[in-house]
Amino acid sequence: GWKEAVAAAAGALQAGGLVALPTDTVYGVACLAQDSAAVRSIYSLKGRNGGKPLAICLGDVERLYRYCQVNVPDELLRDLLPGPVTLVLKRSEELNKDLNPFTSLVGVRIPNHPFVRELARACSGPLALTSANISCQASTLTVSEFQDLWPQLSLIIDGGPIGDVQSPECRLGSTVVDLSVSGKFTIIRPGCALTSTVEILKQKYGLIPESA
DSSP: OHHHHHHHHHHHHHTTOOEEEEOSSSEEEEEETTOHHHHHHHHHHHTOOTTSOOEEEOSSHHHHHHHEEOOSOHHHHHHHOSSSEEEEEEEOTTSOTTSSTTOSEEEEEOOSOHHHHHHHHHSSSOEEEEESSOTTSOOOSSGGGGGGGGGGOSEEOOOOOOSOTTOGGGGSOOEEEEOOSTTEEEEEEOTTOHHHHHHIIIIITOOEEOOO
């Protein structure tokens, strides 16, 4: 059942493992963000260049204030989260120094997916989250699409196909927007929710787009 799956995944993460799971956009791989060895494992799993940051994933907006310096209204956060959006903010001292040590910013995800949020709530600190694929390959919408990663994962949560496997739009992943500069926003990755995100930031909050 659901509770057992959350408990098993939380146990695997606490033990330093990597867990593959469904999100509201594509399949992801998570580890504990505060566990430096697990963070290194995620980079080697993906064959990812160490200068490419990992996002953190939380269960609720309230927890974001602990790991980020927020300079936008709380209501703005709640208009976009949970949802298929990654918000880039200044990181706080609470966050593991070994996670993205090359930048003072961090991307935050609260996926609109009950399993991931439940799992994030079951863990003491934030999850580090990245897409379940080798770097530079297409994002995955079913567990069989990242079969080559299975041997290196502690646990795989199969949530069935996410979205329309035939649709390239479904593989875009979250829209990544930098909100670290007051009054402005920068789209770092258009992703799957670009139009609605930009509309909220511009129309409702009067933020000005900065060209990336």
